[in-house]
Amino acid sequence: MDVRTLDVGDLELICRHREAMFRDAGRDDDELATMTEHFRPWLLPRLSDGSYSGFVLEDQGRPIAGIGLMLIDWPPHPLHPTQDRRGYVLNVYVEPDYRRRGLARELMQLADAEFIRRGVSYCVLHATEKGRPLYQELGWSGTAEMAKVIPD
Numbered sequence: 647m648d649v650r651t652l653d654v655g656d657l658e659l660i661c662r663h664r665e666a667m668f669r670d671a672g673r674d675d676d677e678l679a680t681m682t683e684h685f686r687p688w689l690l691p692r693l694s695d696g697s698y699s700g701f702v703l704e705d706q707g708r709p710i711a712g713i714g715l716m717l718i719d720w721p722p723h724p725l726h727p728t729q730d731r732r733g734y735v736l737n738v739y740v741e742p743d744y745r746r747r748g749l750a751r752e753l754m755q756l757a758d759a760e761f762i763r764r765g766v767s768y769c770v771l772h773a774t775e776k777g778r779p780l781y782q783e784l785g786w787s788g789t790a791e792m793a794k795v796i797p798d
Contacts, residue, residue: 652700654693663712663739671774701756711740713753726768733761733769
C-alpha cells in the first residue's frame, strides 16, 4: 500500500467515502445525498487552504482507504490546559474488500503522527459502532459529550 496526503483532487473521493461510512452505520440514502450536497461546498475551500487534511492509502494507484484531520479552535480545558485547539479525526473509511487488514489502524497511526508534528496533544473523534473497538484498542476513550438537534 502507498500512502499520500489528501489534496483538492480528492474532493469526490472524500464525499464518496463519507457517504459510504454513514451508510455502513445505517443512515438513509436520501439523508446522505442531502448531507453530501452541503458537505461538498463546505469541504472544497478547506481542502484548498489545508484546514482539512488527511491521508489516502492506495493499492496500485487505486484509493482504498482514507482519513480526514482538522484542528479545532477550542479554549484551554482541563484535558488540555495549555492548548487552545484540539485535533479532530473524521471520515475514517476502508473499502469493504480491504477491511480486516489493519488499514484503519495504519490511518489512525498516521493521524497520531500528524497531530504530534503539529504540536497537538488532545484529539477527538465520533465513533461508529464498527469503529469503536479499534479506537479503544488505540487508547481512545469515551467522553461526557452530549448532542442535540434543534429543529428549524
